[in-house]
Amino acid sequence: MTTRSQISGLAVGQTFETVVVEDLKRTQIVQYAGASGDYNPLHTDDRYATTIAGYPSVFAHGMLTMGLTGQAVAALVGPDNLLRFGVRFTAQVWPGDTLTVRSTLARIEETADGPVAELSVSTVNTEGAEVLSGYAHARLAG
Amino acid sequence: MTVCFPVEAGHVLMFARSLGAADPPGGRPAPGDPVPPTFAIASSQFDPDYPLRPRPGEPWHGSGAGPGLVREGAGGLHAEQHFIYERPLRVGDVLTSTSHPGQVWEKQGRSGRLRFREQITEFRDEAGHLVLTARSVSVQREAP
Numbered sequence: 001m002t003t004r005s006q007i008s009g010l011a012v013g014q015t016f017e018t019v020v021v022e023d024l025k026r027t028q029i030v031q032y033a034g035a036s037g038d039y040n041p042l043h044t045d046d047r048y049a050t051t052i053a054g055y056p057s058v059f060a061h062g063m064l065t066m067g068l069t070g071q072a073v074a075a076l077v078g079p080d081n082l083l084r085f086g087v088r089f090t091a092q093v094w095p096g097d098t099l100t101v102r103s104t105l106a107r108i109e110e111t112a113d114g115p116v117a118e119l120s121v122s123t124v125n126t127e128g129a130e131v132l133s134g135y136a137h138a139r140l141a142g
Numbered sequence: 143m144t145v146c147f148p149v150e151a152g153h154v155l156m157f158a159r160s161l162g163a164a165d166p167p168g169g170r171p172a173p174g175d176p177v178p179p180t181f182a183i184a185s186s187q188f189d190p191d192y193p194l195r196p197r198p199g200e201p202w203h204g205s206g207a208g209p210g211l212v213r214e215g216a217g218g219l220h221a222e223q224h225f226i227y228e229r230p231l232r233v234g235d236v237l238t239s240t241s242h243p244g245q246v247w248e249k250q251g252r253s254g255r256l257r258f259r260e261q262i263t264e265f266r267d268e269a270g271h272l273v274l275t276a277r278s279v280s281v282q283r284e285a286p
Contacts, residue, residue: 021162031160035153037187040194041204051209062220063183067161070179079176079230086224086277 007077007105007117008140015104016076020068020123022098024060029095032064060093065132069123072101076119077138083116087134091125098126108140115140147185147265149177149235157184173234181231182265182276183223185239218282221258226275237265237273244277248284255284 010016021028026044033044038061041048049058066087074082093099102122109116117140123132151171158178159165166175186192196202203213231237244260263276 028160028162031156035156035160036184037192038183038194039196039204041210045204045210047205048203048210051205052203052212063180063223064160066223067157067178067180067183071161071163074176074179079179082179082227082230084224084226085179086222088222089220 006075007119007138010105012105012107015102018072018075018101018103020072020099020101024093024095024097024099026058026095029058029060029064032061032067036061036063036067038063057095059095060097062089062132065089065093065099065123066134068099069101069121069132069134073103073119073121073136073138076103077117077136078141081139081141082136083139084135084137086136087121087132089131090133091129091131093125093131096126097131099131100124103136106135109137113139143189143191143241145185145189145239145241147182147188147237147239149181149231149233149237151233153184153187154178154181154233157181171233173232175233176230177233179225179227180223182225182237182239182263182274185237185263185265218257218259218280220278221281222277222279224277226277228272228274231265231273235273236268239263239265251283253283257282257284 030044033039043058043061046058049055103119106118106120117138119136121134121136122130124130154171154177203211241263244262247258249256258279258281261278265273267273
């Protein structure tokens with residue numbers, strides 16, 4: 001895995017887009033449940049999610065959406081360079097959703113340890129509705 | 143609460159696959175490889191008291207013969223998650239996490255009062271150096 005930052009090619013205000021999942025499958029949600037250890041049946045048990053919890057179906061863990069977003073951000077800045085990554089979950093992600101991560105270089109802060117890129121991060125679904133809104137700060141490595 | 147969290151290659155492989163990542167060259171992560179930025183959340187696998195995992199001999203609220211049960215005191219929904227990295231987490235790290243409650247606040251939502259709770263977890267390496275800090279915010283609707 002390369003740790004060289006692709007972001008050095010971006011100018012302030014520019015946006016980098018990555019499709020992180022197409023037609024999200026229930027199986028991927030199950031896969032995430034098993035790996036993360038969050039077995040909340042809201043995410044993996046359709047009968048529970050509809051009959052007991054009153055949702056139209058199961059839906060993805062917020063942390064699956066953040067995890068997918070984080071993969072795109074790490075690929076952009078280089079996984080060794082990430083200093084901060086934070087998000088708010090703004091809407092649910094359903095099976096069948098296609099998610100696109102938009103990372104915009106908001107500014108470059110000069111710090112004692114060198115330049116730090118501040119990105120605003122937004123993940124949107126097929127309809128263009130935002131499901132996650134956040135930020136990432138990363139060291140600008142050579 | 144303190145939890146020992148070994149960052150194991152097989153666990154990192156499964157976690158990365160669940161995020162759609164291709165397997166690394168050689169089939170599995172090597173010691174020292176960086177992990178996905180949200181991997182620290184999977185430390186719940188090593189938390190003996192983590193509530194969202196079925197346990198032998200204990201009731202589970204998901205469906206079986208019946209549709210399942212409404213769970214008392216469910217933790218609400220995940221509203222926010224923040225990570226501050228002092229250095230990248232790496233395969234082979236053995237971390238110790240300690241967790242404590244942070245702030246609690248309320249907001250008027252469209253369908254009633256919402257109560258937000260913060261939980262802060264620090265992950266340290268074997269030398270006691272801070273590796274990352276996780277701040278989680280959950281939200282629960284208050285009974286009107």
